[in-house]
Amino acid sequence: MSGQIIGLHDWFETPPGRYLLAWEQAQFDQAVADIFGYHALQLGLSEVQGLRANRMPHRWLALSDPAQAGAPALWTDFSALPFPANSLDLVVLPHTLELSPDPHATLREVERVLVPEGRVVICGLNPASLWGMRQRRAHLYRGLGFGELFLPEAGDFIGYRRMRDWLRLLSFEVESGRFGVYRPAVRSEAWLERCRWFDAAGERWWPIFGAVYFLVAVKRVRGLRLLSADWRRAASRASAPVPIAGKMHRGRDNGGQLEEGSGS
Template sequence: MNWKAKSSTILHLPTSWQELQQGEYYQQLLEQYFADWFPQILGYHILNIGGLSGEINCHLPLRHQIVLSPKMNDNLAKLYQTHPDHTLLQAHITELPFVDHSIDACLLVNTLNFSSDPHQVLREVNRVLTDDGYLFLSLFNPLSILGFKRRLNRKSSQEYAFRTYMTWRVVDWLELLHFDILAQQNLSLTKSFLGAPLTVIVAKKRVYPLTLEPQKVRFKKQNILRTAEAFRNCL
């Protein structure tokens, strides 16, 4: 487990769940959990950061879904071709090519686990999200068997180094960015004494209005209000 948020190690985002051990299993868990939350999105633009986020089916045909990834592969290209409501972009996840307050919901599906600078990723997400925008985030649980691993891959794919974070750390980061935590849960289809492999967080961006305190009006003290001066003025 890394206690420093920013790392000098260069990490790479997987472009598909098929590249990871138990990848399809994790994808199934996340799609089942987020399915009840997606209809609550108010707005048109949904941003999926990373190939893992892009493969999560939102089942929202009337929404414009943007899949952003640092690199492309055939799976993402097919996803773009078969879904006309998807836009595929290649860009850095720490420098999102969107104007402020232009995205209504964002998916960070295990993106932070493969990021060298998770703080900057969350700052960028906070910048582009609209007020009351939703953030759907998932992490590998360090209190599970994944806490003993440093790489996730299948034999036929490249190795992907990843990082793990305690859930309370990520919740603290989100609260500092003025997110309200709506839900938090560990996900697993089977019971294990080592804990569930995934943790999910649903958060909502809040912008609290500035409360102005009325300034006290101070009157200049008049001499006539003093007893001695009042008698002198009467003479």
Template sequence: MKFNLKKKYSANSMSTHEQFAAWLQQPLGQVVINEEKIALRCFWPFILGDYLLTFGVAPQVALTEEAKVKHCFMMVPSNNCVRFTGSFIVAESAYLPIQERSLQAILLPHVLEFSKDPYQLLREAEAALSPEGYLIVIGFNPWSLWGLRRCFSFKRQSPWAGVFRPSYRIKDWLRVLNFHTVSQKKLVYQAPIILPKWVFFLSPLKKLCQMFFPYLGGVYIVIAQKKVFGLTPLQKTAWALSTSIIPQNVAEPVRRGF
């Protein structure tokens, strides 16, 4: 695999991404990371190959710890978002400096919320994926308590400063880019606040909401596969069609003199 360094790459909205990286290390952010990691666990055995790219911030490297791909690497939007040892790439959030058709899977965890051009980012991901490669998009659900809190968060700090898009919008974009949605899931039914441990009576409400109102999960995961279009078979010629309707027991004409 080669990196296409001819494309532009620079930090974009560094403060927003840095705030989000810091929020993921707080208790509420750790809840999100842990539930996303558990939800992805059952999917990793189906992804085989050499390369898996995660485009996000440093704490999200934990999401691919159980992946079966040979090489997992991280792409971050800012040097200040890197807080781990290992290989990483710094790139602008709308451009992926990756060779086309070189990746077997791409993970975009909460990237579209903070991207100025999310559709362009999906186009870049489609170009970097190999045929039948997988694209995993994780986002905050606007039709949930998390989306409701965003509406009433006046400080607009991360993650509430991002744009929460519904999962059907993401699937529409992916369908235009020739992706087929193979799986989707809602998770994180906890209220977007850290409650004291003595508020134990709210735990059953979380399970009831997950059972009877699964679409109200604070986070969604959409897994899509890049379509591969086969060759269209050539139509039979008029000559082939005309000869195919001649009965087999009809004698062929014989020229005189032979």
């Protein structure tokens, strides 16, 4: 691959691409398995089956580029989704924002279509990682007339803290976040296998320097109060008749027996 610019979908067929996809697929399967509702949507990157472990009755894959692989349910502009506001329970974004020409608009549109307490699941490449540093160095060398990129040229890195700031501005609350893929930026399957120990070591000793980050965030609406499953029983208890104290009194007759009389 020397001197060759490889496309995103071809890169996912390489050893480091398969390694990345395997980690991300496991994270998506774990994250979405217990998110419930009726409507779920994946935006982009058909190589990742972000909704396969979810049990919602309506799940769709949407793509924006007809050149992409896969059989989507719809083609759409991610910054203008064909869904009404507050209509989706879950949206997954596998590298969608970093590949989007306008990631801010895409994230605002995701916030619009999610129901209150709906969830968005995001993964993205981490610029503060061995892979990110090698990519920046390769860009520098290419500017000097030599060298090749390790990652595809498509898309721009969005840092983990920057992503959290964007979510916070849109009233999302991050429920969980983690990093993964700690092996060095090598191309061969053999070297990736020799460096398996980097995964355990990186997770323990340098967790924020994984090549990819994974976030789950929930849409919060100020002033919204969710009713519990007992709200009907609580309402019926509140409307039940209550005896009025003092309407009846009890006294003793001359024989020492209790008697009832009017309180008037």
